[in-house]
Amino acid sequence: MLHRVFNMKKISVLLLLLACSAFATPWLGATFKRVTHENHLALRIIGVHPESGCFTAGVVADDLVVGIQGKVLTDISQVQEAVSKGKAGQVIKVDVVRGDKKLNLKVKLTDRPDDISNLTGSAIGSKIAKFGENFYQNGNKRQEKPKATLLDFWATWCGPCRKTLPVLASVYNKHAKDGLEIIGISNEDLKTLNAFYGQHASPYPLYRDASQDLWRRYGIRAVPTLMLLDQNGYIKQVWSGAPSEAMVEKLVLEVIQEAR
Structure with missing residues (x-):
């Protein structure tokens, strides 16, 4: 739900x-x-x-x-x-x-700052922070200029997260060629994450937020939480809970179409 x-x-x-x-x-x-x-x-x-x-x-x-x-x-x-x-x-x-x-x-008129959360009271409208070097799987699949990016804040112990993973994998496999990038973000230890990956391989890049900087910056308190970004890296939508494949596909295609 x-x-x-x-x-x-x-x-x-x-x-x-x-x-x-x-x-x-x-x-x-x-x-x-x-x-x-x-x-x-x-x-x-x-x-x-x-x-x-x-x-x-x-x-x-x-x-x-x-x-x-x-x-x-x-x-x-x-x-x-x-x-x-x-x-x-x-x-x-x-x-x-x-x-x-x-x-x-x-x-x-002024240049728009990357972080406007103190104005909107939400992560929406802010520009996502740059990722570090902590991609532990599929980092080589990063796209240089994606038309839409979906971030999945998740955990290996989370039931709804596990339900969401095949949904995201399916959408990614269908639309990566259209400019969709998906990044899974977890803050667990590397041994746990790699062991989970061995049993549940993902086709898209996976990132370990060891310091939880992204989690704190965007107020992530529930998993899974997903963020949809436009082609410039600005956060357009945020939701928590396990979504349907039809919903995810509809939302990402709307953003991809806007980028064309």
């Missing part, structure tokens, strides 16, 4: 990022939810990243964004277009209502 699924569509706040890719650069660096103000669309600011142009310009929680580039906000695509046509260092004009005041702020 699938216990938890988190993705950008299910999170109540959206990132003020670039239009063509939810996790691309540059960005404004705030989260918001859609509301109505004086019969028009407005974006109520939920949070502001401390390394963003919004923070520097003085945007704060509960501000209402009502205009962009001198035009009344009527559709979220106006924000996306303004950002997508810009680059880091460029200034975007943002009209904000704060209480009974209307402010005309100049927000400088």
Whole structure:
């Protein structure tokens, strides 16, 4: 049974990022939810990243964004277009209502930091940390530029993990040629992992997170936990529990298609 699924569509706040890719650069660096103000669309600011142009310009929680580039906000695509046509260092004009005041702020686009979990409260949207040299099996199968990457945080003693392994192996065997990479990540001792591999060989790379850096960084508290990354290494979805093969295949193919 699938216990938890988190993705950008299910999170109540959206990132003020670039239009063509939810996790691309540059960005404004705030989260918001859609509301109505004086019969028009407005974006109520939920949070502001401390390394963003919004923070520097003085945007704060509960501000209402009502205009962009001198035009009344009527559709979220106006924000996306303004950002997508810009680059880091460029200034975007943002009209904000704060209480009974209307402010005309100049927000400088910035490069998007890899870790935005302090803004979203989730690993989603952050860029996965680089792997070390601790691939204990199939490290030579790493892809240089995968179109989608699925990370499986698992343990040899975990029943649902064992149920998930053949599902992932099947999806990998079908779609590795299409740009899918799967990496199994465990924090157990090498003797235990190699003994398990001897009885349950995996076709995809396996990584030993001996220091548990990845587990702590992304708050992994249950196994199996799976993370789906886009072609740039940004986390798009996170879920725990043993998924069906049909579900895994559907999700990874969506990401692969986006990369084409």
